[in-house]
Structure formats: C-alpha cells, structure tokens
Amino acid sequence: MKVDNQHVQQKVFDSAKKLLFTRGVKGWNTDMLAREAGLAKNTLYKIIGSKEQIVEAVAMAQVRENAESAASFLQTEIDWADKQKSLRAVRTALERFTANMSRFEPVVLPQIYLQYPGVEVKINALVKDLTLLAHDFFQQAKDNGFIRPEVDPEVVMDMVRAMVAHYIQQGADKSQFEDRVKKAFDYVLQGITA
Amino acid sequence: MKVDNQHVQQKVFDSAKKLLFTRGVKGWNTDMLAREAGLAKNTLYKIIGSKEQIVEAVAMAQVRENAESAASFLQTEIDWADKQKSLRAVRTALERFTANMSRFEPVVLPQIYLQYPGVEVKINALVKDLTLLAHDFFQQAKDNGFIRPEVDPEVVMDMVRAMVAHYIQQGADKSQFEDRVKKAFDYVLQGITA
Numbered sequence: 001m002k003v004d005n006q007h008v009q010q011k012v013f014d015s016a017k018k019l020l021f022t023r024g025v026k027g028w029n030t031d032m033l034a035r036e037a038g039l040a041k042n043t044l045y046k047i048i049g050s051k052e053q054i055v056e057a058v059a060m061a062q063v064r065e066n067a068e069s070a071a072s073f074l075q076t077e078i079d080w081a082d083k084q085k086s087l088r089a090v091r092t093a094l095e096r097f098t099a100n101m102s103r104f105e106p107v108v109l110p111q112i113y114l115q116y117p118g119v120e121v122k123i124n125a126l127v128k129d130l131t132l133l134a135h136d137f138f139q140q141a142k143d144n145g146f147i148r149p150e151v152d153p154e155v156v157m158d159m160v161r162a163m164v165a166h167y168i169q170q171g172a173d174k175s176q177f178e179d180r181v182k183k184a185f186d187y188v189l190q191g192i193t194a
Numbered sequence: 195m196k197v198d199n200q201h202v203q204q205k206v207f208d209s210a211k212k213l214l215f216t217r218g219v220k221g222w223n224t225d226m227l228a229r230e231a232g233l234a235k236n237t238l239y240k241i242i243g244s245k246e247q248i249v250e251a252v253a254m255a256q257v258r259e260n261a262e263s264a265a266s267f268l269q270t271e272i273d274w275a276d277k278q279k280s281l282r283a284v285r286t287a288l289e290r291f292t293a294n295m296s297r298f299e300p301v302v303l304p305q306i307y308l309q310y311p312g313v314e315v316k317i318n319a320l321v322k323d324l325t326l327l328a329h330d331f332f333q334q335a336k337d338n339g340f341i342r343p344e345v346d347p348e349v350v351m352d353m354v355r356a357m358v359a360h361y362i363q364q365g366a367d368k369s370q371f372e373d374r375v376k377k378a379f380d381y382v383l384q385g386i387t388a
Contacts, residue, residue, distance in 0.1 A: 155377045159353070162360035166352060183349045191385025 005047075012037045012047050013061075016054045021104075025055065025111040056119045059104075059112050063123050066100040067130045073097075074133040080144035087146075090189065098181045106168050106177040131157060151192045159188050199241075206231045206241050207255075210248045215298075219249065219305040250313045253298075253306050257317050260294040261324045267291075268327040274338035281340075281387065288379045292372055300362050300371040325351060345386045353382050 015036040019028040030051050034044040048054040073093040078086050113120040138153035163184045167177050209230040213222040224245055228238040242248040267287040272280050307314040332347035357378045361371050 151381065152374075152377050155374050156381070158360060158374065159357065159378055159381065162356040163353065165360065166356035180346075180349050180352065183346050184353055187345065187350070187353070187385035188381060189385070191381035191383070 008037075008039070008043075009047060012039070012044065012054065013057065016048075017058045017062075020055065020058055020108055020112075024108065025115045052116050052118075055112055055116060056122065059109065059119055059123065060126065062104045063109075063126055066097070066104075067127060069100060070097050071130055071133050074130075074137045078140070078144075080141070080146050083146070087189075087193065090141075091186070094185045094189070095182060098178055098185065101164065101181070102174045102178040105164070106172050107174060110168055110171060131161075134160075145194050147192050148194045156188065156192060160185070163188075202231075202233070202237075203241060206233070206238065206248065207251065211252045211256075214249065214252055214302055214306075218302065219309045246310050246312075249306055249310060250316065253303065253313055253317065254320065256298045257303075257320055260291070260298075261321060263294060264291050265324055265327050268324075268331045272334070272338075274335070274340055277340070281383075284335075284383065285380070288383070289376060292375045292379065295358065295375070296368045296372040299358070300366050301368060304362055304365060325355075328354075339388050341386050342388045350382065350386060354379070357382075 012033070015033055019033060019036060030044060030048075031041065033048075033051075033054070034041045037044065039047075070093070073096075076089075078089055080086050109123075134157055135153055138147065138151075138156060141147045142149060142151065142153070163181055167180055172180065206227070209227055213227060213230060224238060224242075225235065227242075227245075227248070228235045231238065233241075264287070267290075270283075272283055274280050303317075328351055329347055332341065332345075332350060335341045336343060336345065336347070357375055361374055366374065
C-alpha cells in the first residue's frame with residue numbers, strides 16, 4: 001500500500017475483506033472495491049498496487065489472526081499434573097482453532113490459492129513458525145507424560161496439517177469443515193494421550 | 195493395447211514397469227522402451243497407443259494389486275470377540291497395506307500425476323470401490339464394539355486418505371513413507387478403538 005493514511009487504508013482493507021467473504025475471489029473487481037470503499041479509482045490505485053496485493057493482505061491478516069491465537073495457547077503454562085484439566089484445555093484450544101479456521105480457510109482460501117498461487121507460498125511460510133511452537137508444545141506434553149512416550153511429534157503435526165489440507169481441498173463448507181476437523185483432532189488426541 | 199499377443203504385451207508391460215521404477219516418468223521415451231522390450235518401434239506402436247497409455251496401464255495395475263490385497267482383507271471374517279486377536283489382524287493388515295503402497299505410490303505416482311493428470315482421475319475412481327468396502331468394515335467393527343460407538347467412519351476414511359495423500363505430496367521416500375504412515379495409522383487406530 002502506497003498512501004500513508006491509516007484511515008483510508010483500513011477502509012480499503014475492510015471493503016476488500018467484505019467483498020472476499022460475500023463474493024469470493026472472482027465475484028468483484030477493483031471498480032467495485034473503489035465504490036465499496038467510497039474512493040475514486042485513481043485514489044484506490046495509489047493505495048493498492050493490484051487486486052492480488054489487497055487479496056494477499058486480507059488473506060495474510062486472516063491467517064495471522066488465527067495463527068496468533070493458536071500461538072498464544074501453545075505458549076501458555078499448562079498444569080500437566082492435572083490430567084483432566086490439561087486434556088480439557090487442549091481440547092478447548094483445538095476447538096477454538098478449528099472454529100477460527102472454519103470462517104475463512106475452507107471456503108475463501110482455496111479460491112485465493114487457485115487464482116494467486118503466490119499467496120499460498122507466503123501463507124505456508126507464515127504458518128511455519130506455528131509449526132515450531134506446536135513442536136515444542138508436543139515435546140513438553142510428552143515430557144510431562146500427557147502424550148505416550150513413543151509418539152512422534154512430527155507425525156502428529158503432519159496429521160493436523162494433512163487433515164486441514166484435506167478438507168480445504170475437498171471444498172467442505174464451514175459447518176462440515178468444523179465438524180469433521182473437530183472429530184479428526186479428537187481421534188488423534190485420544191490416540192496419542194497416555 | 196492393439197496387438198492381441200499376450201506374450202509380447204507382457205514383455206512391453208514389464209519393460210515399461212522397469213523403466214518407470216528405475217528412471218521415473220521422464221527418464222525414458224518410447225525408443226528406449228522398444229529397445230528394452232526387444233521390439234522394433236513400429237511393432238511397439240502396434241501394441242501401445244502412446245507412452246501415456248502404457249504408463250497408465252502400469253500405474254493402474256500397480257494400484258489395483260494393492261487395492262485387491264486390501265479389499266481381500268476387508269472382506270475376511272474377523273473374530274471380533276477376541277479383542278487382542280482382532281487388533282493384531284487389523285494392525286498387520288494396515289502394515290501390509292502401507293508396505294505395499296510404499297513401493298510405488300509415494301515415489302512414482304506423483305510424477306505420473308504431474309505428467310498425465312488424466313491418470314489421477316482414473317486411479318481415484320479405482321480406489322473408490324475400496325472406500326466402500328472400508329466403510330462396511332468400519333461399520334462392522336463398530337457394531338462389534340471394536341471401535342467406539344461415537345466414531346464417524348467417514349472421518350476415519352478421510353484421515354487415512356489425507357495421510358496417504360499428504361506423504362505422497364511431500365515426496366517422502368519409500369522408508370519415510372512407510373515409517374510415518376505406519377505411525378499415523380497406529381495413532382488413529384488407538385484413537386478410535388474401544
């Protein structure tokens with residue numbers, strides 16, 4: 001974004017987000033975005049370089065929001081000594097993570113990836129940090145006897161990634177995505193806890 | 195294949211299979227296939243329509259072999275009353291399934307899909323029948339109290355598919371694939387059994 005005006009930038013961002021959520025990726029163009037944001041097209045182009053750039057900005061912000069919420073859980077102190085309490089905490093966090101994702105990832109993200117493959121690369125890079133945090137978290141859970149000692153954290157991470165990717169590729173809708181990912185996470189959790 | 199000569203057809207098939215396993219999809223052409231099979235190129239083209247057709251035939255045969263082995267297990271009588279014995283039977287079958295797949299699926303199949311996307315469609319159709327058998331098997335396992343009553347067989351099938359697809363897409367090598375898929379299946383099994 002080129003023009004250094006917080007308010008106008010925010011307006012463009014919010015308008016693009018609204019269009020993405022209501023019309024998908026292909027159902028709008030920059031003329032409509034200018035109208036939605038109440039800007040002349042000239043002014044809009046001083047703020048965004050292209051449709052791809054603003055779509056990328058919205059997608060990154062959305063995924064970053066979910067990733068940060070997940071990251072903050074992964075870094076909280078868990079009372080591992082209380083098995084029931086820690087199981088509840090992990091289950092609640094997984095449910096929130098799934099619910100957060102279901103608003104954006106399964107429906108809008110696949111369209112974005114199809115249209116702008118470059119965005120997928122950047123989102124994957126963004127999610128990489130989360131993987132490292134999750135890895136530490138699993139190690140902690142293992143060290144504290146929450147997860148069975150022989151469980152391979154790499155494989156568990158792969159399972160989480162694979163399930164999310166599977167339902168995104170399947171084009172599952174919001175409630176299907178939430179329901180199935182929740183069940184899958186639950187089976188994995190039951191399969192790895194001590 | 196156009197020429198009705200079992201022996202020559204088999205020779206071409208075996209040669210194509212050897213080339214696929216040793217050189218991947220792109221490391222050979224029909225000249226090399228003719229040489230490998232000891233045929234003139236004219237004769238070869240009477241037998242195969244194109245490189246794609248013979249690659250498809252080998253891929254289908256390979257996947258069908260694994261699918262039939264899995265299907266035959268899914269249709270055996272399991273002694274559900276003996277929990278330990280049935281758990282061992284399922285685990286052994288999953289290990290054999292993974293080992294069978296690891297010879298071909300993770301290394302050669304992604305190359306084939308990339309080069310000839312039509313083959314992926316046909317393989318997916320081939321695997322569909324297996325999904326139906328697996329579905330019946332899970333239902334049986336549930337009815338007999340082997341799997342917890344609230345487990346959703348659809349989601350379990352999705353997990354199996356997602357894990358296999360994940361490691362195929364990752365380009366995991368044979369032993370990585372075998373090791374990780376085995377672990378993932380094991381966690382799922384522990385997560386769903388009663």
